[in-house]
Amino acid sequence: MSKKIGVYICRCGCNISDYVDVEKVRASAEKEADVVLAKTMVFACADSSQKEIINDIQNGVINSFVIASCSPKLHLPTFQAVAERAGLNKYEYVHANIREQASWAHSDDKEGATAKAVQLVRAAIAKVRFATAIEPIEIQTQQAVLVIGAGVAGMKAATSLAKMGVKVYLIEKEHFIGGRVAQWDVLCLTEETGKDLVTRFYNDVVMDKDITLFTGAELIESSGSKGNFKVKIKITPRYIKDFCEKEKMRRAIEVCPVEVIDDFNFSITKRKAIYHNFPSQYPLVAVIDMKNCTRCGKCEKECDKIDFSQKEKIIEIDVGSILVATGFDPYTPRKGEFGYEEYDNVITLPQFKRLVAINDKELKWNGRQVKTIAYIYCVGSRQLEGENKYCSRYCCSTTICAAIKAGEKFHDLSHFHFTRGIRTYGKQEMFFYEASKQGQVFLQSFEDEPPRVMRKNDRTIVCINDILTNRREIEVDADLVVLVTGMVPRSHGRISEILKLPRGRDRFFNEIHMKLRPVETVIDGVTIAGACQGPQNVVEAINSALSAAIKSYSFVSRDTLQVEPIVAEIDAGLCTWCGACAKACPFDAVTQINLEGKEIASVNMTVCKGCGMCLPVCPVNAIQLKTFSDDEVEKMIGVLAQEL
Amino acid sequence: MAAVEKLSFDVLVVGGGIAGIETAINLGNNGLNVLLVEKDLTLGGKMIMLSKVFPTLDCGACITTPKISEVARHPNVTIFTNTVIKSIKKQDMHYFKSLLVRNPRYVIESACTGCQLCEMACPVVVPDQYQYEMVGRKAAYIPFSIACPRVAAIDIEHCTLCGACERVCPPKCIDFTQEPIEFQVIIKAVIIATGFNLFDPAQIKRFQYGQAKNIITAMQMERLLAPTRPYNHVLRPGDGKIPDKIAYVLCVGSRDRTVNNPICSQICCMYSIKQAQLLMGALPMADVTIYYINIRSYGKGFEEFYEQAKGMGVNFIKGKVGTISEKENGSLILRYEDICTGKLKEAEHDLVVLSAGVLANQDATGFFSDDRWEKDEFHFARQNDLFFNPALSSIEGVFLAGTTYGPMDIPDTILSAGAASMEAIRYIKQMALKI
The missing domain is CATH 3.30.70.20 (Alpha-Beta Plaits)
Known part of the structure; x- marks a missing residue:
């Protein structure tokens, strides 16, 4: 069959036609051999334009075509679908990018931009002359999804997928589930604690027979493609058998002579080498931290379920999609950053939240009562010098909420917020209002003059040139300085390399399109949810988890997939x-x-x-x-x- | 009114903006039959009106039209535009019944080719609501070039029934005898994606919006900057002068108890910074100043975008504007408190853009009479279980997408639409098991 080529040149409103003489491009295309039709269009992607192209094909005017418009990254699938709806094969269409590569790149040189567009279109015509129908490759799909990370996002995604009838493997690197939210006592907008919320999610997870949960589990290998991934998971044992009696476990922990820093409380407390984070932390079985265990055998004498013979396991599973929900780490300040690790009463926001949670009657730090608290914002976020240029989004609101709740729990606290402009976006503005009404003091530093933390007569002083009082120098003598640390992506080992998931300049996982496809990645079949994509609060993470779940579901809901x-x-x-x-x-x-x-x-x-x-x-x-x-x-x- | 037509679907999606479109596509792709209802003549909502979007600077039309096209041709999605919801009532555990009225376009939709001859023939000119009243349109008109459906409609309120359009229409598809059609629809679940309203700055008298000629809203500036712009250039509306000192006033109708809207609108800082960047491109010689309380560039890539604007030379002044007054030459004097120096100052600008805030669209209140449709103190839909099921409304089986439950930007809207779709599918599956 001889080629009858149609060429459609998009004006893209004026995005293209302001710099490229589309009429010239059209006239040049029309002269090419085999081209039977050349048209310009206001928006080739608009529904009416698509219909016009389809009509040209169905009326037998053309049997292959070139679209000269924006980047194929944006619209290749759009016009492939046009070809298919008109009865052509999608490979009988070739794309020429005359927006990013001509009009936008050469907006200072209209003639040059036009000449380049003409060339690009001619090259596309040369290619479309070779175009033949190619059939997609069909693969059998595995109707299962691997969810990485059992924080709130991972658990929500897992339960939603399971309710759709999909088999879910939920793996968690830690030995306990709940991720960061388990560590928060106070959540904004609710009386429910992080612990309570995590418990609700966990109950949904364990009640569902379609979810298999592995803790201490890490992804170590992945091959295959969407619809059919083969993954290897390494599982570290707990060294304790299931169904251990509570009292025996308590004694086993009590007798352990090893004390190490407790990461769950962000190092403000110590834990044993055999531990659980809090009594209701799930799974309910404790775990032995073999890195620190001295094998003294004391716990074995107290509890018969302890089993040092348990071995590391590697399992292989087949899944159709992988949903990554690995969350975030709080930023760790450098030594000396606002007095961190220099002065003993400078702590981070997560430490402060744990401190408020574990103190009962009085707020005490290092044995001393805390009355005046200074909060220094944007530590590790919006860095002028460092590499974290981004805003961490959740910190303003969560700090203000933590301050309000701390004030309710412990009376007579004074709060001084050293901010860089409060960002309580949306309805969260009400926290800012509430805190201001309570008399909490908000100060703001100049961009090039961050607050300073110093020692005077054994006291810790935070000093600021305040914008809001016309650059007045204000000093606050603080019992406790809280560094409002932002989010960085959770250290997730080699997941990025194993799945070949690209990360952005901010080192969070990159989505396909920031606006319209925020949970899909360039690796087909792999979706991202929650704070591993960028800083998010709990509600945003849940929305993102559900969105990722529906995208992952689309990879496994049918028996076969085309690649x-x-x-x-x-x-x-x-x-x-x-x-x-x-x-x-x-x-x-x-x-x-x-x-x-x-x-x-x-x-x-x-x-x-x-x-x-x-x-x-x-x-x-x-x-x-x-x-x-x-x-x-x-x-x-x-x-x-x-x-x- | 013609006899009631009876239909049934799996899900009713109310609202044809980006939230409703994304939801309908998600549901349709998973095999559900969807009825998407839009009260306007075209799909696209507010997003289709935008020039470019932050922080990617994608052209708004370019990324909305493929979504619209996808939903418009989706085999599982039926679309009713120009249709209003009269009521939605829960019938029993499994079904809702909804009454809809499809208003007449006075044009036979299936026959119209979008040739626009009627538009050319029509002698009546009225302000064009799709260009935010900066230019006129005819009484016989297609909303805009990328409208979907791209079909003419007669604005019967302004039509003089002169018959000019009827005479020129090649397929003879103008039909003044059309009447509203009532539909009774049975559905299993409902998604409310009715979007938001923009604050009307005329409410704040000291800003002179509607009085002074060269004060516009940010949405009007979106139109001036869009590829389908009304003047083909950024001009100030008073006299057509190319502006060279442009001011943005942020938090107009947001974070403002005097107009009963204490919350932050979440998007204005960013759209203003985006427009400022676009203006630097369109008018390289112009000065752009943004008057703000706090810049809230909180999302992915936002802070970097803000820094980029500063680098491009956009002038940021921390201070709330008190009053705006008009000079004889049409320029405007802004009186404001410059917080960094603590002084009251005045500045002259030749075009002022008011970054109007986001208000709840309360249409859904009228849909439900028997069931408990709850709102929060800011009149947005109440989320019944914020942390566990953010998409769930106060009525079981009714889910929320987009700005129905609070101000949000496009990515958050897409995520909320994903969540609403997932929850609706899960709900329908679980209901099916209970039968």
């Missing part, structure tokens, strides 16, 4: 197996096989991402990438190199 057929193909006649392609492949898609007595390379089509890394390293040119054959690329380069 892109743009993969590398080995010419068995030419290949002499040298292994160079296998080494170059970042996805481990190439393996050595024996074909009728000859050793050659073979590409696993469901794993190959069509990146093309293997092509240039092949010494005998035995590899071709579908839709990007040497012929096609050479013709395109030929056109681009031609003088106009």
Whole structure:
């Protein structure tokens, strides 16, 4: 069938047509061989334009087409769908990017931008002449999802997926579930404590027979693609058997002679080498921290469920989608940052929240009563010098809430907030109002003059040049200085490398599109939820978890899934197996096989991402990438190199 | 009124803005039959009106239209535009019954080709609500070029019944005999995605909005900067002059007890910073000043975007504007407290943009009479279990998406729509087990 090519040039409102003479581009395209139709459109992506293209195809005017518009990252799927709805194969359409690559890149040079657009469109026409129908690769899906991280986001995602009838494997690196929320006593907007909330989530998790929970579990390997991932999980034992009697456990903990820093309380207390975080922390069985255990055997004498023979296990599971909800770590200030680790009464916000939770009648720090508290905001966030340029979003509200709740629990506290402008966005503004009404004092520093923490006569003084009182120097003699530390991504070992998940400049996981696809990633089949994507509060994390769950569900809800057929193909006649392609492949898609007595390379089509890394390293040119054959690329380069 | 038509669907989604669209797509993709109802003539809500979005600076139309197109052609989604909800009532444990009225366009939707000849022929000009009244439109009109459906409608309130449109319409699809059609719809779950209203700055008399000619709202500035802009340039409306000293006044109608809206609107700082950046591009010689109380650039990439604006030369002044007065030449004097120096100051600008806040759209209150539809103290829908099921309303089976329950930006709206969809599907599955 001879090619009848249609060329549609988008004005993108004026995003393109302000700098590119689209009429010139159209006129040039029209002159190309095989082009039977060339049109400009206000918005090619608009529904009415899509209908127009479909009509042109269905009326037999064209049988392949070029869209010259914005980046294919934005609209390739849109126009592929147009092709399919009109009865063409989606590979019978080729995209030319004349917005990001012409109009926006050369807004200072209209003629140049137009000339470049003309070239790009001609190259696309050269490519579409080769276009043939290609059928997608179909794979059987595993109707199971791996959820990484059993904080509130992970647990919510797991229970929602399970309720849809999906098998869920929920893995948690720690030995107890609940993540950061378990550590919060006070939550904004509710009387419920973090502990209570986590308990509700946990009850949902354990009651669901479709959820398998592994604690002390880490992802160590992953292969495959959307619909069919093979993952390996390493599980560290608790060294204690299930169904241990409460009293025996209590005694076992009591007799343990080893004391180490308690991470759950952010190092403000100590715990034993055999421990649980708080009496109702789930799972209810304690755990032995083998890094610190001296094997003295005292606990074994008290409790018969202790079992040092338990071994580390590695299990393999097949899932159709992976949902990552690894959460955040609080920023750890540098030694000396606002007096941290220099003065004994300078602590972080998470430590303060634990301190308020574990103190009962009086608020005490290091044995001394606390009356005046200074809060220094934006520690580790909005850094002018450091690498955390971002705002951590939750800290303003959570600090003010913590201050209000601390004031309710312990009377006669004075609060001084050293802020950089309060960001209690939305309804959270009411906390700011409430705290101000209570007489809590809010001060604001100049951007280039952060507050200073110093020692005077054995007292800790916080000093500020305050914006709100016309640069007056104000000193506060504080019993306790709380550094309002922001969020950094939780140290999640090698998850980013294993799943090949890209991270942003802020080191949080990157979504596909910040606005419209915030929980999907460039790795098909892998979704992200909660604070591993960026700072979020609890409600936002739950919304994000549910959104990620529905996206993960779409990868496992059907028996089969289609994957892109743009993969590398080995010419068995030419290949002499040298292994160079296998080494170059970042996805481990190439393996050595024996074909009728000859050793050659073979590409696993469901794993190959069509990146093309293997092509240039092949010494005998035995590899071709579908839709990007040497012929096609050479013709395109030929056109681009031609003088106009 | 014509006889009542009876229909049934799995889910009724109320509101055809980005929240409703995203929800309908999510539900449709998972095999549910959805009725998406929009009271306006076109889908797209507020998002389709935006020039660009922060902090990615994607063109608003470019990223909304594919979503609209996806929902419009979705086999599992039926769309009713120009349709209002009369009532939603729970029938029993499993079903809701809703009465809808589809108002006439006076144009046969299936026959209209969108040729716009009627628009050209119509002699009546009225202010164009889609350009926030900065230019006119006809009484026979297509809302805007990327409207969906891209079908004409007759604004019967202003139409003089002269018949000019009827005479020029090639497919003869103008039909003045159309009447409202009532539908009775049975559904299993409801999603409320009715969005928000913008605060009307005319309520604050000292700002002179509506009095002084060169004071506009930020939404009007969105239109001036959009690809489908009314003047093809940023001009001040009073005299068409290209402005060169532009002021933004933040927190207009937000964080303001005098107008009964004490909360922060969550999006104004960022959209103002975005517009300031776009203005620096459109009018390289112009000065842009933003008067603020606190800059709330809290989301992913926001703080960096704020820093970028400062780097581009946008002038940020911490201080609340007290009064705005108009000079004879149309320029404006802003009287404000400069907090950094503690002094009262005055500054002259030739265009003032009021960053109007977000108010609850309370349409849903009228839908429910028998069931307990609860609102919070700011009139947004109440979330029944904030931390556990943020999408759940006070009525079982009715879920919330987007700004229905509070101010939020587009990413948060997308997440809330995801949550509402997931919860609705789960609810329907569980209900099915109980039968």
